[in-house]
Amino acid sequence: MPIIGIDVEKCTRCRKCIKDCPTQNFSLGDNQEEIVYNSSRCILCGHCIAVCPENAILYKDMKDEPLDFKESQNPSTLVSYESLHPFLRVKRSVRQYQSTKLPKEILHKVINSMRYAPTGANMRYFKCLLISDDDKKNLLTDSIINALESRDTRETFQNMRTRGLDPIFFNAPHILIFYSKNPWDTRNVTIAMTYGMLSAQSLGLGSCWIGFAHGVLQDHPAIARKYTGIETYVLGVMTLGYPAIKYYCAPPRPRIEVKEL
Numbered sequence: 001m002p003i004i005g006i007d008v009e010k011c012t013r014c015r016k017c018i019k020d021c022p023t024q025n026f027s028l029g030d031n032q033e034e035i036v037y038n039s040s041r042c043i044l045c046g047h048c049i050a051v052c053p054e055n056a057i058l059y060k061d062m063k064d065e066p067l068d069f070k071e072s073q074n075p076s077t078l079v080s081y082e083s084l085h086p087f088l089r090v091k092r093s094v095r096q097y098q099s100t101k102l103p104k105e106i107l108h109k110v111i112n113s114m115r116y117a118p119t120g121a122n123m124r125y126f127k128c129l130l131i132s133d134d135d136k137k138n139l140l141t142d143s144i145i146n147a148l149e150s151r152d153t154r155e156t157f158q159n160m161r162t163r164g165l166d167p168i169f170f171n172a173p174h175i176l177i178f179y180s181k182n183p184w185d186t187r188n189v190t191i192a193m194t195y196g197m198l199s200a201q202s203l204g205l206g207s208c209w210i211g212f213a214h215g216v217l218q219d220h221p222a223i224a225r226k227y228t229g230i231e232t233y234v235l236g237v238m239t240l241g242y243p244a245i246k247y248y249c250a251p252p253r254p255r256i257e258v259k260e261l
């Protein structure tokens with residue numbers, strides 16, 4: 001169990017860990033002085049580590065280091081609304097890519113951002129398959145098009161293929177497929193992919209959700225197995241690469257209707 005307990009020398013009994021632990025694993029001991037940790041319901045969310053001003057939480061094997069907030073930074077306003085809001089608005093679903101492959105470290109920067117997305121009960125089972133090989137991408141594209149239910153779309157896309165176009169992945173240099181042994185991981189994958197796409201944008205990259213591929217690979221596990229080797233549930237698919245397009249403004253979007261009770 002990675003959270004081992006509390007360093008009693010450092011602990012000032014401020015009780016922040018008691019208040020913030022979502023699964024009530026911290027409590028006052030019988031003597032009403034020491035704080036006691038009970039691991040039985042711990043979901044490894046690390047809030048105790050994050051909230052402890054004395055760095056008194058003992059842990060091991062968390063497979064990551066905490067991110068220290070520098071004195072001068074107020075973490076909640078690291079990015080202002082004034083810069084975040086336009087950043088969110090200018091994000092486009094990119095469907096035109098340069099053929100250049102991304103350096104490994106850039107790819108991993110994007111994937112690394114996804115690990116910090118929230119997940120239900122902090123469970124982190126999903127994995128990522130990265131396809132960068134052109135022949136493999138082409139085989140996958142054709143197998144997806146051939147399995148499309150709508151005859152009209154299928155024929156339109158097959159025609160586009162004869163003209164060297166890729167209506168599924170847009171000849172993007174990289175395809176990322178997220179999969180898990182748990183079908184309910186789909187919400188976790190959706191949020192993580194959103195983190196990844198925003199992270200990609202901050203690196204000057206383009207990305208796009210590929211619902212067409214997700215739908216086919218989800219409904220046809222045999223195709224997923226044959227062309228991707230994935231034996232479990234496919235929960236999300238996206239493209240990634242340097243954009244070969246420039247946008248000059250962010251398009252308008254309808255308001256979200258808000259009802260108040």
Ligand SMILES: Cc1cc2nc3c(=O)[nH]c(=O)nc-3n(C[C@H](O)[C@H](O)[C@H](O)COP(=O)(O)O)c2cc1C
Nearest residue numbers: 091092093094095167168208209210211212213214
């Ligand atoms: C769940 C989901 C699935 C999508 N699937 C596809 C897809 O298969 N092909 C595609 O070209 N765009 C796909 N998109 C992108 C949307 O079409 C896009 O978000 C929409 O056109 C608005 O454009 P914007 O993202 O640039 O604002 C998908 C988006 C989402 C959220």
